[in-house]
Amino acid sequence: MASSWRIKKELLAHKLVSLASTLPAWLIVIMFFGLLLKARPLLLSQSLGHLLFSSQWSPFKGEFGFWPFIMGTIWVTMIALVVAAPLSLLVAIFLSEYAKPKIREMARPMIDLLAGLPSVIYGVWGILIIVPLVGRFLAHLCGVSSSGYSVLAGGLVLAVMILPTITHVILEVFRVIPQAVREASLSLGATRWETVKLVVLREGAPGILAAFVLGVSRALGETMAVLMVVGNVVRVPRSFFDGGYPLPALIANNYGEMMSVPLYDSALMLAAAILFILVIIFNFLARLVLWRIERRRT
Amino acid sequence: MNLARFRPHISLKNLNVYYGNLRVLKDITLDIPDRQITVILGPSGCGKTTLLKTLNRLLDFVEGVRIEGQVLVDGEDIYAPGIEVTRIRKKMGLLSQRPQVLPMSIYDNVAYGPRIHGLKDKKKLDELVERYLRIAGLWDEVKDRLREPAGRLSLGQQQRLCLARGLAVEPEIILGDEPTSALDPQSSQNVERCLVSLKSQYTVLLVTHILRQARRIADYIVFLYLGEIVEHGPAEQVLNNPLDPRTKAYLSGEIS
16 A cells, blocks of 8 residues: 555656656747747738848838847857857866865855846946947057947957856866876876866867857847947947947837837847747757767767 | 895885875885886775875875975986976876776877877877787777777776876886776786786886785785885785784784
């Protein structure tokens, strides 16, 4: 009797956890179709190709070209990644392989704190420091004039925001690499740098990649801080110093504002769906790379 | 073995090692004979591994460690200021408890050391890889799969790969930290046989707690207990006629 009750509990628990594990997948599907449903009126009135690749954005005339926003998002995210990826890798290498434990233990909580700061703080800081730096200094240096509100400012603020997240994950990756593997390399007369380059980075490659993916995913969706410094002009950016208008900023700035304009709410929902797809495409590409690395090593 | 004629390769003089306030090695003074198999015997936690890591300065990476006294290799104090640590480490190949293959192919594992030390010539590297894989008794098993990741080998093969990798930097000394403890009996035997065949050219220093292994391969025995050298001497003498009661107790299995 008792044992059959135990088995029933086991079955119940099994069912429950397997049901719970499918929940995230269902949420993704439901959210995506919710967005598409809302965007349907716009999708029915114009072709998807035109919506995606047209640069004409005049809601009052019924023109909804998303290209400037897509490009704005890509510019800002790529700048952030290019700046933050090498920096966070170097910080993690220093803290994990070179720093004394005391320094490492002091740095860790600070990095975590940075990762947890509200993004509006980064935005304000961006307006106070980064925007003038870009507008008055970097633009001058390159011989162009810019207000400073630009994709570069957005990218730099984002870089600072995702740096601690990426660093944190890479540090965890390095921590699980056994000390004995490093010792094997060192005992052959390798220097620490050679050991980092040839063993630690190689062993940690999939994890490091995953850290970058996490950073980019966060960057793609980051709204507040970017919106405050990026200029929000509807135009495909042609240089670092041009203003841009990433998708999240478009949604956040306009949702609930101009809803009387026909199809405008559909357009914002489509913007969200496009962002969704960008994140998914990016994650898929990263999985592909990860899979190739894994296959090469085992 | 004739004691009077033995030439020391490594000499420890009043070596003390502290982890914080804990003294793990106490006043070790010892000469390790050239081109012999010296086995350091002792129960777990007696400082065997620490002693080994002192020799190739891997102890440098342990936080809060303090080393007093001298370690002479070929008469050179390896803790003297200004000494090039990578050169010291290159003199010694290390076999750890569990084989630690590097995350790369079988070939690249063996070529790792020579490449770091500047060898680029493809043909010479090929020769080197083959020679040391043969010495480690692994060549026939892996010659058709040199480009495969080393992680695919069995543990026993991995340990022999580590041996080949260590030999490829042309060391003078082989340090083994219980190198057979993770292996099955057959693989252990392979590794042991390898070590015995190597002693004509290398000084072998082996840490173990397997008494039978010591009986099989040791020329010289050091018995370490609670961080102190209790007794050392030629293998037959220490194993058959131990002088110290603690050695006797250990050999008869009373302390372990």
